[in-house]
Amino acid sequence: MKTLETLGRIGESPEGMQRLAFTPADVEGRKYVTTLMTRAGLEVRVDPAGNIIGRVEGKEPGLSAIALGSHTDTVPSGGKYDGALGVLGAIECVQSLRDQSITTRRPIEVLDFTNEEGTRFRRWLYGSRAMAGVLESDDLTAVDDEGVTIGRRLEDVGGDISRIQEARRQKGDLCAYLELHIEQGPVLHQAGIPIGVVTAITGRIALEVSIIGFANHAGTTPMTNRRDALLTASRIIQAVNSIATHEEICRVGTVGMAKVSPNAENVIPGRVDLSVEFRDVELDRLHEAVHRLNGICQQLVLDKDFEIKVSELGVTKSAPMSPRLREIIEKASLGLGLNTTSLPSGAGHDAQSMAEITDVGMIFVPSVDGISHSPKEYSDPEACANGANVLLNSLLAIDGEGD
Numbered sequence: 088m089k090t091l092e093t094l095g096r097i098g099e100s101p102e103g104m105q106r107l108a109f110t111p112a113d114v115e116g117r118k119y120v121t122t123l124m125t126r127a128g129l130e131v132r133v134d135p136a137g138n139i140i141g142r143v144e145g146k147e148p149g150l151s152a153i154a155l156g157s158h159t160d161t162v163p164s165g166g167k168y169d170g171a172l173g174v175l176g177a178i179e180c181v182q183s184l185r186d187q188s189i190t191t192r193r194p195i196e197v198l199d200f201t202n203e204e205g206t207r208f209r210r211w212l213y214g215s216r217a218m219a220g221v222l223e224s225d226d227l228t229a230v231d232d233e234g235v236t237i238g239r240r241l242e243d244v245g246g247d248i249s250r251i252q253e254a255r256r257q258k259g260d261l262c263a264y265l266e267l268h269i270e271q272g273p274v275l276h277q278a279g280i281p282i283g284v285v286t287a288i289t290g291r292i293a294l295e296v297s298i299i300g301f302a303n304h305a306g307t308t309p310m311t312n313r314r315d316a317l318l319t320a321s322r323i324i325q326a327v328n329s330i331a332t333h334e335e336i337c338r339v340g341t342v343g344m345a346k347v348s349p350n351a352e353n354v355i356p357g358r359v360d361l362s363v364e365f366r367d368v369e370l371d372r373l374h375e376a377v378h379r380l381n382g383i384c385q386q387l388v389l390d391k392d393f394e395i396k397v398s399e400l401g402v403t404k405s406a407p408m409s410p411r412l413r414e415i416i417e418k419a420s421l422g423l424g425l426n427t428t429s430l431p432s433g434a435g436h437d438a439q440s441m442a443e444i445t446d447v448g449m450i451f452v453p454s455v456d457g458i459s460h461s462p463k464e465y466s467d468p469e470a471c472a473n474g475a476n477v478l479l480n481s482l483l484a485i486d487g488e489g490d
């Protein structure tokens with residue numbers, strides 16, 4: 088709890104945490120993480136994707152490592168627990184083993200991934216995707232809102248874009264990846280269950296919808312002659328909601344961003360760009376949601392003289408958790424007298440990238456009132472300690488398995 092509080096003061100503001108990736112606060116937070124890792128006896132290095140990797144060797148040579156991790160960057164006005172709990176909980180596990188002079192058979196790695204939230208470049212899970220070798224060409228050339236390239240930003244955290252391929256880990260390099268995380272939803276808190284065993288991480292499809300109408304004088308243009316892009320955008324926003332809520336094609340659908348041009352009070356909006364995302368654990372349902380949205384847009388174009396462009400920005404496949412690790416987490420929890428329930432994760436996590444190269448398991452602890460990505464985000468000390476204990480006992484169980 089002390090380390091969570093200390094990290095929670097780095098980048099803190101009255102509106103919440105502002106430890107966005109690559110900012111001075113992020114750099115300072117990473118320095119603190121490095122100090123804790125070193126104190127816990129981990130050998131620390133930073134890979135070309137800026138990921139902080141702490142490693143302690145095991146007593147049997149030639150065995151692959153067990154990795155534990157998460158991220159320490161935050162969204163704007165975020166909370167103190169999202170990501171931080173997983174990294175600091177992992178370090179606490181290694182520190183506890185050291186305090187009790189326990190050496191595991193396998194090496195242990197603690198991973199703090201770069202730019203998980205992707206707030207700045209809209210390129211999330213950056214470090215973990217680099218480690219899994221699934222970065223796309225656009226990821227290497229991205230430019231942020233201030234016109235600064237990702238390569239330049241990576242330098243600020245000790246990365247090197249020209250060698251980013253070297254951040255890639257091979258299958259078999261790690262024998263498992265475990266991530267402790269707050270649930271960020273209401274299920275565990277409402278049910279009064281201390282531990283959630285994640286079944287799968289939901290998939291996500293991100294789109295940009297541009298509505299091009301005609302900007303004209305708000306006083307002189309009769310209502311019948313208008314090509315109001317914002318009015319049409321409002322119908323699309325309704326449709327996105329309805330696709331998930333009433334038609335139940337996918338689990339959730341959200342329009343989170345709207346750019347209105349020219350965005351002036353006396354001008355009929357001529358163009359609106361919307362961000363749209365759909366999430367579900369089934370990829371087919373995501374494609375169906377997009378298909379439905381395209382149909383609705385075509386209808387709107389026919390009704391009025393508009394141009395509507397729907398562009399797909401990216402698909403993140405859903406990632407199933409390893410049945411073997413789910414069982415281990417379940418047993419470790421019950422062994423500690425903690426009840427569990429199985430649930431999917433609606434939010435994305437570094438674990439989904441890591442699923443490309445190793446078996447992954449995720450442990451959830453309750454978020455009070457299901458609030459996250461907010462300064463009100465809170466998990467009580469007992470919940471955090473329970474999660475870290477389950478993480479430690481799962482780690483030891485994996486270490487005790489046959490090869």
Ligand SMILES: [Zn+2]
Nearest residue numbers: 158169170203
């Ligand atoms: Zn997170």
